[in-house]
Amino acid sequence: MDFKEITAYNQFFNMLPQDWQESILPFWETYKNTTKCYVLLENDETIAGGLVFSECPPDMLYAKEEAGTWFKNGYLYLGFIYVLEEKRGHSLGSIWLSHLKNKFPKQKYWLTIEDLGLHGFYTKNGFIKVKTLSHEGQDEILYCFDAI
Secondary structure (H helix, E strand, O other): OEEEEEOOOHHHHOOOOHHHHHHHHHHHHHHHHHEEEEEEEEOOEEEEEEEEEOOOOHHHHHHHHHHHHHHHOOEEEEEEEEEOHHHOOOOHHHHHHHHHHHHOOOOEEEEEEOOHHHHHHHHHOOOEEEEEEEEOOEEEEEEEEOOO
């Protein structure tokens, strides 16, 4: 299994669910110069991946001031982390995060989740719940990871 940064972004975007594609693709031209895409490859097929933003991503514009604080303090935002459905249950999300943390051992990260079922996954991977953000009646939980 290979972990690498890609610039052929469609390789990653094509694996995302349609609603995720609709959340990022219309904005991609604005963000692609400040965002890195890292994927896990198995036999040259993208099986997992995610985006690392260095400026406020489109899904966080409602909390731009909050995001600005995290970026100002040296954190990067993790978003659109995804594992192919047929590959789930093999710790690929954890492997992706481990590769990212190993590649950049001093980097700090933050992220938000809407699906509270992911709480265990992120805490298992070293993220700490910081606070709850509310947007249009939807709660999102903000987590951070501080590099050691």
